[in-house]
Amino acid sequence: xxxxxxxxxxxxxxxxxxxxxxxxSWRTVGSVMQxxxxxxxxxxxxxxxxxxxATNLNKKIDLDLINEVANECxxxxxFGGGVKTIEDISNILKSGADKVCINTASINNLKFIKEACKxxxxxxxxxxxxxxKKSEAIEIWSNSGQVKSNKVFExxxxxxEGIGVGEIILTSIDKDGTMEGYDIDTIIKVNKFLxxxxxxxxxxxxxxxxxxxxxxxxxxxxxxxxxxxFTNKTPLDIKKFLFTKKVPVRL
Amino acid sequence: xxxxxxxxxxxxxGNVGSVKRAIHHFGYRAIVSNRxxxxxxxxxxxxxxxxxxxxxxxxxxxxQIKEILVEMVKIKNIPILGICLGMQLFATKGYENNKxxxxxxxxPGLVKKLKNNTEFKLPHIGWNNVVFKKKNKIFxxxxxxxxxxxxxxxxxxxxxEVSIIGISNYCNNFTSVVNxxxxxxxxxxxxxxxxxxxxxxxxxLEIEYI
Numbered sequence: 001x002x003x004x005x006x007x008x009x010x011x012x013x014x015x016x017x018x019x020x021x022x023x024x025s026w027r028t029v030g031s032v033m034q035x036x037x038x039x040x041x042x043x044x045x046x047x048x049x050x051x052x053x054a055t056n057l058n059k060k061i062d063l064d065l066i067n068e069v070a071n072e073c074x075x076x077x078x079f080g081g082g083v084k085t086i087e088d089i090s091n092i093l094k095s096g097a098d099k100v101c102i103n104t105a106s107i108n109n110l111k112f113i114k115e116a117c118k119x120x121x122x123x124x125x126x127x128x129x130x131x132x133k134k135s136e137a138i139e140i141w142s143n144s145g146q147v148k149s150n151k152v153f154e155x156x157x158x159x160x161e162g163i164g165v166g167e168i169i170l171t172s173i174d175k176d177g178t179m180e181g182y183d184i185d186t187i188i189k190v191n192k193f194l195x196x197x198x199x200x201x202x203x204x205x206x207x208x209x210x211x212x213x214x215x216x217x218x219x220x221x222x223x224x225x226x227x228x229x230f231t232n233k234t235p236l237d238i239k240k241f242l243f244t245k246k247v248p249v250r251l
Numbered sequence: 252x253x254x255x256x257x258x259x260x261x262x263x264x265g266n267v268g269s270v271k272r273a274i275h276h277f278g279y280r281a282i283v284s285n286r287x288x289x290x291x292x293x294x295x296x297x298x299x300x301x302x303x304x305x306x307x308x309x310x311x312x313x314x315q316i317k318e319i320l321v322e323m324v325k326i327k328n329i330p331i332l333g334i335c336l337g338m339q340l341f342a343t344k345g346y347e348n349n350k351x352x353x354x355x356x357x358x359p360g361l362v363k364k365l366k367n368n369t370e371f372k373l374p375h376i377g378w379n380n381v382v383f384k385k386k387n388k389i390f391x392x393x394x395x396x397x398x399x400x401x402x403x404x405x406x407x408x409x410x411x412e413v414s415i416i417g418i419s420n421y422c423n424n425f426t427s428v429v430n431x432x433x434x435x436x437x438x439x440x441x442x443x444x445x446x447x448x449x450x451x452x453x454x455x456l457e458i459e460y461i
Contacts, residue, residue, distance in 0.1 A: 002375065003378045076402075096266065121306075166376070167376060195367075195369065250398045
């Protein structure tokens with residue numbers, strides 16, 4: 001049986017691990033490598049590493065960092081931040097990441113994503129979709145939540161599936177960092193029309209939030225960040241709890 | 252122990268670095284190559300791979316290594332480990348991207364899309380348990396039903412059931428570990444499956460060819 005993955009998301013800016021609220025008011029919460037080593041010891045299901053300033057500052061991708069992280073972990077590793085070209089993807093995968101996460105470049109150029117899926121395979125391409133709810137509409141944002149796009153939510157997600165994207169990280173900007181629970185309504189909606197795996201992100205504050213999400217949706221994984229930075233809970237604690245509630249997890 | 256020559260076949264797709272790192276973890280050296288002289292002198296071959304069946308075979312043909320690979324594993328009985336797409340390429344034919352492509356044909360079988368529906372979406376990504384069908388050297392020091400990391404949309408349908416030594420379930424049962432003499436294949440990524448995955452690689456490297 002396939003297990004539900006619990007994935008710590010590590011956001012960083014200038015080698016510092018950070019975490020914000022609603023993609024704002026960033027706080028430094030540690031160092032990247034230190035955190036990676038802890039998650040390696042804890043044998044987490046997977047790691048997502050995102051450079052949140054790369055696109056906006058037009059920075060070069062830190063391949064040394066990816067190499068260093070990959071040397072530490074014999075677990076799946078997803079890297080994102082500032083990925084714009086086929087060469088970027090090739091370099092990231094060669095440096096030791098298994099999957100590349102793309103946000104802004106996907107909104108700006110779907111053809112690039114289509115080509116990437118063809119060259120590297122669907123399994124290597126993860127698109128992160130950051131959204132905000134505005135009454136009935138759902139807006140899609142790029143550049144780490146700085147720029148509002150004109151994409152239509154449902155159409156965009158269907159397009160991504162159609163061109164061969166392997167997985168979607170769906171992040172509610174409204175819920176991000178609030179620790180008040182996932183945006184379950186939107187995730188249920190997306191689950192109905194999307195036939196590729198979804199990683200839900202934004203809002204995890206306690207075990208019950210995670211159980212609610214997994215009981216009411218068919219997401220294949222959940223990502224979380226604040227709960228690991230600001231509480232003493234570990235991914236294993238969460239999985240032990242979920243296991244007692246009959247959620248399939250890897251212990 | 253140190254006279255092993257481990258060659259990771261370089262198909263120039265995906266992340267061969269992780270496989271190399273896993274081998275280094277046990278103090279062995281490995282080279283990534285598609286040169287005939289390297290393949291010819293290998294004591295252990297690893298065929299990694301992500302990407303599609305047709306692209307994988309295209310790379311094998313472009314590097315003109317099909318004949319030498321078949322000779323090494325079928326005539327010289329050199330141990331080979333196929334990982335993910337690498338295992339699938341052992342098959343007779345694959346049906347990815349709406350076309351039929353001939354494989355290496357070293358373990359008879361076909362590669363077809365996994366069964367799926369709205370509940371069981373593709374790709375099959377994540378940790379899933381392997382049920383051992385037979386006792387095998389490759390499972391040494393690994394518990395039955397251990398979880399391994401998968402990421403694929405196609406499955407290897409073995410013609411000969413005796414070659415199936417491990418199965419997993421996603422929508423349906425599918426073959427997750429195959430073995431025929433010196434030929435081993437795993438559908439999951441041992442190099443990304445923490446210590447139980449590394450143990451698979453260690454077990455493979457400890458298989459001596461006869």
